[in-house]
Amino acid sequence: MTYEEIRQNEAVNTYIRQADAALATLGFTEHSFAHVTLVAEKAGYILQTLGYPERTVELAKIAGYLHDIGNLINRVDHSQSGAIMAFRILDHLKFDPEEIAIIVSAIGNHDEGTGVPVSPVAAALILADKSDVRRNRVHNTDPSTFDIHDRVNYSVTKAELKINEAHTLIKLKLAVDTHFSSVMDYFEIFMQRMLLCRKAAETLGLQFKLMINEQQLM
DSSP states (O other): OOHHHHHTOHHHHHHHHHHHHHHHHTTOOOOSHHHHHHHHHHHHHHHHHTTOOHHHHHHHHHHHHHTTGGGGTOSTTHHHHHHHHHHHHHHHTTOOHHHHHHHHHHHHTOSTTTOOOOSHHHHHHHHHHHTOOOGGGOOOOOGGGOOHHHHHHHHEEEEEEEEOTTSSEEEEEEEEOTTTOOHHHHHHHHHHHHHHHHHHHHHTTOEEEEEETTEEOO
16 A cells, blocks of 8 residues: 555545644644645655665655544644544555554654654654645734734745755755744744754754754754
8 A cells, every 4th residue: 555545545535634624713724735745745755865665755655644634533632643543544454564553653753742753754754744834834814813823834935854965964944034923933832843853853863953044043
């Protein structure tokens, strides 16, 4: 079973669609197909660039695509809820138990509240997920009513996550329009995420660097 086959699974896509609808009602940023596809592709890019086996890359992409389905149940503890949902889906699809374990463990550990980069797949998922900050994730169309999460996401006009040629560091480079939020706003809500990214990078043998408007901050 491949990543592309998971992407075509209608039950999975229904869960993703409905989870995003629930979060939109609560005022959260976009967690639908744009987000999960981007996370899947970035997670795959990280492990592929570092020379991991093709199947491990595929598992990281599957974990990325499934990682937020737990929001369908509740935002609180959504990583653990999502891991349980993913277990049922993958078991039903006759995945190998070892592969299920890798994917489910990564999903259950991707949130900054409780997550730990317990494996290369988990580390890649964390880095891919926490680096997805961008203007078009904001559902709210009225800037006058933005909360801090809306302001910070809307302020990011460009985000790049790249591994250097020597495979020694991974850099998150952001362009931030400070008319909408300050760099300090970013740290106020994302510091815990960035610290988790540092741990994830170390799991992969990398240093994590954060640059905002050409200034290195981590």
